[in-house]
Amino acid sequence: MPPRRVITGRSQEPRKRFAEELRLLRTERGESLRKLGEVLGWDWSLFGKMESGQSLGSPEVVQALDQHYGTPDLLLALWELAVGDPTQFKEQYRRYMMLEAEALSLWQYSVSRPPGLLQTAGYACEALAAGGLKGEELDQQVDARIGRRKVLEGDDAPPFRVLLSEAVLRNSLRNTRAWTEQLEHLAQASERSNITMHVLPFGTGLHGLDSTDVMFLRLLDGRTVAYAENDVRGELVEETSRVERLHRAYDAVRDLALSPAESRKFILRMLEEVPCEEST
Numbered sequence: 547m548p549p550r551r552v553i554t555g556r557s558q559e560p561r562k563r564f565a566e567e568l569r570l571l572r573t574e575r576g577e578s579l580r581k582l583g584e585v586l587g588w589d590w591s592l593f594g595k596m597e598s599g600q601s602l603g604s605p606e607v608v609q610a611l612d613q614h615y616g617t618p619d620l621l622l623a624l625w626e627l628a629v630g631d632p633t634q635f636k637e638q639y640r641r642y643m644m645l646e647a648e649a650l651s652l653w654q655y656s657v658s659r660p661p662g663l664l665q666t667a668g669y670a671c672e673a674l675a676a677g678g679l680k681g682e683e684l685d686q687q688v689d690a691r692i693g694r695r696k697v698l699e700g701d702d703a704p705p706f707r708v709l710l711s712e713a714v715l716r717n718s719l720r721n722t723r724a725w726t727e728q729l730e731h732l733a734q735a736s737e738r739s740n741i742t743m744h745v746l747p748f749g750t751g752l753h754g755l756d757s758t759d760v761m762f763l764r765l766l767d768g769r770t771v772a773y774a775e776n777d778v779r780g781e782l783v784e785e786t787s788r789v790e791r792l793h794r795a796y797d798a799v800r801d802l803a804l805s806p807a808e809s810r811k812f813i814l815r816m817l818e819e820v821p822c823e824e825s826t
Contacts (some may be wrong), residue, residue: 561602561686564596564621572593598682602625608622608625645763652764653704653764705741705742706740710746758776760772760792770793771783
């Protein structure tokens with residue numbers, strides 16, 4: 547009988563385990579954070595935030611760490627688990643996030659903000675901060691939101707049809723550069739083969755989703771579920787009749803929206819209207 551494996555006692559939570567492994571590998575090397583930064587060419591404070599769980603870093607940074615420590619793809623695998631961990635989202639979203647990751651296709655209507663799946667880090671940071679988050683919790687939620695992008699990446703990424711109210715493109719960020727990056731990201735996303743984007747311009751009249759963001763997910767078992775959200779609350783809708791009513795409202799909005807080609811031109815016009823940053 548093989549000897550019994552010793553339990554490490556390390557965290558089973560993906561984000562915490564990732565941070566623990568980073569600290570362990572560095573301390574075993576006897577390196578300081580500053581030394582690590584000098585060797586790899588990144589600001590040492592980034593590695594400090596990653597080891598404390600405040601940030602997950604980027605895949606490029608993690609791959610560099612794997613190479614440095616001689617742990618081929620180990621840290622990258624832990625990073626992917628941490629990014630995709632649904633427990634980092636608030637409880638009301640967890641079941642939805644799990645379903646989103648498995649969806650065969652997605653549709654969304656956004657009232658005033660870009661869909662979370664299409665937000666840049668700069669946009670997510672300002673939006674979440676406006677909601678009261680700060681410090682470590684803010685960093686974690688930004689990482690979590692950006693991590694959702696993986697749903698739309700890869701050769702087998704599901705199709706995503708998104709309708710943007712013109713308000714989404716008018717409610718700019720305080721940071722001009724971050725707002726420019728967000729509009730550029732939307733324009734680039736509109737060119738991707740699995741993303742179809744429509745803009746609903748002002749002046750099209752009232753409709754059934756005036757104050758409601760809604761996302762639809764078609765699941766492996768053939769069902770379609772919806773997540774509806776307004777300024778007060780969000781709700782996962784699974785009852786077939788309610789999902790059907792929301793989908794009819796969505797289809798009516800789509801009929802009022804611009805075509806994908808016209809929508810891309812609209813976004814590019816908004817990009818041209820962003821005021822230039824003042825030179826310093």
